[in-house]
Amino acid sequence: MTVPMPLKRLLLPIWNGGHRLAWTAGEFAGAVLHGRLERCACCGRFGPMLRRPRAIPGKLVEMWGLSPRVAEALIRKETLDCAFCGAKLRARRLAKVVMETFPVEGSRPRSLRDWSRRQEVSSIPVAEINLIEGLHEALTPLPGLAFSDFFAGAKPGEIVSGVRHEDLTRLTYADQSFDLVLTSETLEHVPDLDAALSEIRRVLVPGGWHLFTVPLVPGVPRTYPRMKIGSAGEPIPLAAPIFHPGGDQGYPVFTEIGADLPEILDRAGFDTEVRFGPMTEDDIGQVFASRRRG
Numbered sequence: 015m016t017v018p019m020p021l022k023r024l025l026l027p028i029w030n031g032g033h034r035l036a037w038t039a040g041e042f043a044g045a046v047l048h049g050r051l052e053r054c055a056c057c058g059r060f061g062p063m064l065r066r067p068r069a070i071p072g073k074l075v076e077m078w079g080l081s082p083r084v085a086e087a088l089i090r091k092e093t094l095d096c097a098f099c100g101a102k103l104r105a106r107r108l109a110k111v112v113m114e115t116f117p118v119e120g121s122r123p124r125s126l127r128d129w130s131r132r133q134e135v136s137s138i139p140v141a142e143i144n145l146i147e148g149l150h151e152a153l154t155p156l157p158g159l160a161f162s163d164f165f166a167g168a169k170p171g172e173i174v175s176g177v178r179h180e181d182l183t184r185l186t187y188a189d190q191s192f193d194l195v196l197t198s199e200t201l202e203h204v205p206d207l208d209a210a211l212s213e214i215r216r217v218l219v220p221g222g223w224h225l226f227t228v229p230l231v232p233g234v235p236r237t238y239p240r241m242k243i244g245s246a247g248e249p250i251p252l253a254a255p256i257f258h259p260g261g262d263q264g265y266p267v268f269t270e271i272g273a274d275l276p277e278i279l280d281r282a283g284f285d286t287e288v289r290f291g292p293m294t295e296d297d298i299g300q301v302f303a304s305r306r307r308g
């Protein structure tokens with residue numbers, strides 16, 4: 015049967031909407047069935063944590079050479095979304111580490127949103143580099159929050175659609191202006207990892223923290239470049255290119271992070287602890303707590 019065009023235009027969004035609804039209902043049922051109900055460390059609401067395998071393309075798993083077990087661990091890290099604020103597992107773990115690193119007096123904060131409203135943290139300057147879903151919204155009450163995103167082609171520090179553009183390899187923030195820098199699955203997309211770490215160190219006060227997550231999977235002993243930028247600004251692949259989901263064409267991975275990350279951080283002037291570790295084939299969602307030395 016041929017559906018007339020105007021009718022198709024009307025039905026298509028309804029069909030897509032209905033499809034999305036069914037999918038969400040399935041995720042809700044899965045969360046309840048498997049007891050994935052908890053208080054979200056970002057927004058503080060109690061509800062289901064939605065496992066969404068579709069968020070991880072099969073092509074990425076294949077190119078990255080992940081075993082089914084590690085692929086499942088990746089799905090958990092990258093989803094188990096809070097049904098209310100969308101915070102993924104890695105964002106909620108990052109929120110927990112922020113609260114542990116900067117404890118407040120009195121009753122324990124129920125969430126990062128609660129923490130952000132406490133008097134003791136109101137003077138802490140924080141840089142969130144690239145908005146982290148769920149975690150960003152929870153941090154917005156914090157008076158000292160500076161946040162930015164990366165907009166290809168924008169000038170450093172430029173405001174694009176109300177959000178500041180910052181390039182991790184040449185931040186526009188002053189030296190020693192933050193107690194805390196947050197990044198999540200960002201370092202691997204920066205063309206020059208050493209420059210990024212040096213910039214993070216520069217904008218942190220001595221003793222300041224860089225709390226972050228990166229894609230790190232078992233079986234990669236050493237960090238290596240997958241891509242570099244040529245003299246004319248063109249990307250040059252050095253290993254099989256990998257793109258992470260997002261944007262129009264995905265985000266290229268410049269650096270494959272390996273198990274030597276703590277040594278790299280040490281050379282960059284940071285002391286690092288791994289939280290929610292150690293990494294196993296069933297849990298690759300570690301949070302790195304890196305502290306500026308001297």
Ligand SMILES: [Zn+2]
Pocket residue numbers: 054055056057058059096097098099100101148
């Ligand atoms: Zn939440």
